[in-house]
Structures are given as C-alpha cells and as structure tokens.
Amino acid sequence: MEYNSGMLFDLPSDDLLYDALVARDGRYDGQVFVCVHSTRIFCRLTCPARKPLRENCTFRATVDECIEAGFRACKRCHPLQAAAQNDPVITDLLARLDDRPDYRWSEPDIARLGYDLSTVRRAFKRHFGMTFLKMARQRRLREGFETLALGASVMTAQLDASFESPSAFRAAFAKLLGTAPSDLKSDGLMRATWIPTPLGDMVAVSSASHLHLLEFVDRKGLPTELKKLQAHTAGGLGIGTFGPTEQAKAELDDYFAARSGRFETPLAMHGTDFYKRVWQALQTIPAGETRSYGDIARQIGQPTAVRAVARANGSNQIALIIPCHRVIGADGSLTGYAGGLWRKQRLIEIERDLKAARLSPLRASA
Template identity: 70%
Template sequence: MLFDLPDHDALYQALLHRDDRYDGQAYVCVATTGIFCRLTCPARKPKRENCQFFGSVGECIEAGFRACKRCHPLQPMADADPAVATLLAALDQRPEYRWSEGDITRMGFDLSTVRRSFKRQFGMTFLEMARQRRLREGFTVLSDGGKVIDAQLDAQFDSPSAFRAAFARLLGQAPGSLGRDSLLLADWITTPLGDMIAVSSRTELHLLEFVERKALKSELARLQKAVKGDLGIGSAPPSEQIRCELDAFFAGTSARFDTPLAYHGTPFTQQVWDALRQIPPGVTRSYSDIAREIGRPDATRAVARANGANQIALVVPCHRVIGADGSLTGYGGGLWRKQRLLDIERQYLTSANQLD
C-alpha cells in the first residue's frame, strides 16, 4: 500500500526540520534546480513555492528531476540491489548513450531480473528511464520551433536515425514530418505523476495520455487517420489551458477541468465518458454503478470497454472506477498511478465536506 502523503505545508515543515520520519516515504523536487532530495538533505532549503513532494523516487524521475548528489536519494535502492547500483552509475556516467538490452547483458545481468528490479523500485524499466531522460529534451526543442538536428543534439542522441526511431515509436511519425501549422498539434506536459502527451486542435483537446501508455501509439494513429496525417508538434490554446488546470489539480487548488474536449467514440461510449465526468473528485464508482446511471444496467461489460477506450486521462476520470468489491481494476497509466490519483483526490472530497 502506498504511503498517504501529508499536505504540502506539513511536508515543507518536515523538510525545514530534516524530519527523518519521512525518509524513504517522501521526497522533495525543486523546480529551480531540477533536483530531487530526501527531506533530510543537508543542502540549503528551497523556497516553499519551488517545492513539489512525491511519495516515490520513480515519480520524481518521471517528473523530470535528477537525484541530488548530496543526500543520494537513490542509494537505498542501489544498496538493496547491486544490479540497480551498477546500472544507475552507468547511466550517470553516460546519460547521452543509447542503452540497449545487449548492453545490460554484456554487463553480466539477466534482462528479466533487471526489468523486475527497476519496475519494483521505480515503476519503470532501466531502458525506459534512459530513453525518457533524453527524448523529453528533443520534444521540447521541436515544440519551440527548433530544428530536428538541434532537437537530436539536445536529446543527446548519437545518430539522427536513433532519434527519428525513438520519436516515431512515441508519436508514430518521424520528427521531420511534424509541422507547426497542422490541424492537430502534439504537446509535452510534465506532471508530478509523469510526462503526458496532449493533442489539440485550435479549439479542443483530443487526447491526453501518459507517454508510456501502451495504447498511445494506436490512439495517435487513429487521430492521424481522422485528419489524414495532419499531425504536428507545438502548443495550441487547449493544451495550454489543460496544462494550467493540471498544475492546479496537482497543487491541490482545483479539481475542475474546463478545457473543451473532442470525443472520438460511439454515442454509447461518449455517454459513458460523460457519466465518468459526473463522478466527484474523491468518489469512486463501479462499472455496474455507471451502467445503472446511464439506464443500461445490463451493459456492465460494455461500460468497462468504454472506460478502457478513454484517451483523455484525468479529465475524463476513468481512474475513479474500481471493482465492485472495492479493489483497484486495470488502468492504462498503471495501478500505482491510479492509487496516487485517488489519494490526491481525497483532499478535494475533504474540502467539499468541510464547506458543507
């Protein structure tokens, strides 16, 4: 079970006092330095407004932060597993290198063992950690109007072909084919629970997914087909709006999403998504609950399929649907993320009850 983090103020006070009760259960990420630390770190304390707090090292890494070299927050994981220690050290020495399974094997490690170890400790594999660190930089350069070669160099890919291949795996197209005047524009959004891809037209948000979601490539392919391949890269008003709304959501100030949405689904599927949006933050429903609410009590399985087909994460809150027995059910962004989202949203339920 994941540790239920206290609020921001309590964690900031723990940071100021170097409270060791949170060691290993909470970490601080500093926006101005791009570094994450233990709360017991001896470094000078950052300003409150520059701090974000997460419950795991994996969340810090996925949000784009590097480990502090004074308090070494990765050290307990490295001490627990020699393979993790060796590979983390290798990644720090060669962050620009395009790591492969062959490299891991040549270092004398079993691939399946390494995969399990990194998944357990960080919620991602070693290769995912290395690739995401590099690819984010390239995406940002392209989104800002930079050239492909500049994006490749910023992402520290040794060859143009490697960069094109990595980009094509993410968006389904090589970076050179992505313009800035397309009907749909893909944007990169960093959140405390990991990086997301937002795809927007000038007026509506069409997709919002975590970058490692397995269905992302097929979802993007369907969108590209709908606009005859006219997918580009850059920021549009809906992606800017959802970025601000996500910032407010994770900061604990608002769980309201007003960004205009474009649904891509059957009338029944869209009806389910509308029903999901009626579930208040901090509240959960089962598939059968949703089926009854839309007047189709015999359509529980169809509701589950519609739930899984959602491609606008968080805004259409499919994470609020759980099993009839109260257990967490499948979530494309990962069950650990689903649990964290539900934990985050409890504060909104508490706030609503206090207002009542």
C-alpha cells in the same frame, strides 16, 4: 463527524482484509486502511511493520475516516503520502534525473552510485511500471520534442536529446509517438504538445477549439491513437500548442497541487454514442469519489452493459479530465488502468487530499 467515502459498495469482509494485510497484498493499497486499536495508528495494508493481532484491527475506506476515529498516520508506511516518495533510492535517482535530463544514463552509472541494479530495477517497475533507464530515455525524448516545438531542426532536437545518431532518435520518437519527428508540422490543424506532470509525462493533442487527446507517454496504445488522429486530420498532425492545451496545462497544475479538481477544457470525444455516454457519466463522478462499472451502467440506463462500460472506460483517450481512474472493482479493489495501477492509486490519493481540503473548514468548526 463521519464523512462519506464516496464508495457505493461494501468493503470486503474484515477477515479477507486481514489476510491481505498479513500478505501485504497490494490490490487494496490506498483503497482500504487498517486501524490498529492497540497503538491508535492507521496503516496501508502493505505496511512493513509487524502485523497486529486480528482482534486489534478494524478497516476503513478513507484516510478521513481513520483520522476522524482518532487514529494517527503510521510513520513507516506513510499512508498520507505516495508510496514511491518513501523510497530513498527512487528519490535520489529522480532528483539526479531532474538535474540532468539530457544525460544518457547507463547501468554502470547506477552501479557507480553504489546501488544494486536489480533493486533499482524492481523499485522503479513496482512504483512506475518502467525501469529507471527507460524513464531517463523518455525524459531525453521530451527534450527533443520541446526543441522541435520551438521550430528547430530534427538534427538540433536529436543533439538536445543526447541521442547517439539521427536514426536512433527517429526510431525512438516513432516508437513512442507513432510518427517520425519530421512528419510533425508546425502549422498543423491539430497539434501535439508534451506536458510534464508529477506522475509522468503526457502528450496532449488539440485543435484551436477542443482537446482531442491526453495520454501518458508510456501508454502502449498511444502510438496507435496518434496515428488515427493523424490519418483523419487534413494536413497531418502538427507540433505546438493551442488554447485548449494551455487551458488543460493550467488545470492539471491546479489538480496536481491539490488546489482544484475542476476541468473545464472543451473536449472532442472520438467514439460511438454509447462510449460518449459512458465518458460523460465518468465526468459526473466528483473528485475524491469512486464508482464501479455496474454503477456507471445503471447511471446510463443500461444495467446489464457492465462489460461494455469497461471497454468504453479502457478506450478513453483523454486521461484525468475524463476520469476513468475513478472506476474501481465492485469489491473495492483497483482494476485495470492503461496508465498503470500505481498511477491510478496515486490519482485517487490526490483526489482524497482535494476532498479533505474541501472538508477541512467543516472539521475545524465541528
């Protein structure tokens, strides 16, 4: 039995994909897999193994298709896993960060562990779009944010976040969130909450009735988005949680655990009527499937508005729940994603796991 990949475009030619395989071109990583007939193994196009002959290769869009065709997952590139999980340097440093989230990491600390600094820097930039030191600093900011959410003083939050001075804490906080910590009130009509996820921390902002924003904290546009919300909110932006945020947290937990791809949190969309139509169309894409910008333009009845659809996609400020990551290039390549292409790839992989889980009873009975 063959399962629909959910892609509404043709894969690039096998010759183009074979060239990408030889070059370890990351543009199609996680989007297309090579099935090697001489070994009956399937791999990512970025697999470090010796390259097979062209005549031994066929290319398929999904893990499901590879497995259904009788191929086994490669033990070198692990196509069923996120690429970062295969790097022992990343695995070790992330575990250390989880053990001591308040520790002020430095380059000498990394060197004392026996790691080459440039290797660590490249690995984290490649997989997460940021260095390990920036990630560690971000984690300390989370500690301070959560302390503030409990009603503690800015000074207590600074100490919990292990910043060297109140001014350094305020500056880092304002740079990341677009507002000083003292400007966040506990009784705001809209409140910001920090949400940890397996793909990095997110900030959510909700009112008592709707979720207004959900973004990864390292998105460059986040401070600007928060400033706009603060400017249009009577009494300013607060810190804490409302019902929609708690609902979003629970749904995100289920999503990342591959238990459910459904999101029912009530949303407040801030944009033009056209943008809202695009965002509503994005919400109709099932988890585990993808569309192109042209597909969305045709769906909303404006087939020539492909660029406008792309702008609306990039302006989405409720990540994951409005799934702009499910829009990819018409040729199957990953396209721009404000949260980082590494996240886009992993989100698509998570959703393929969700789809495979839904199909598994069918497979067992086939």
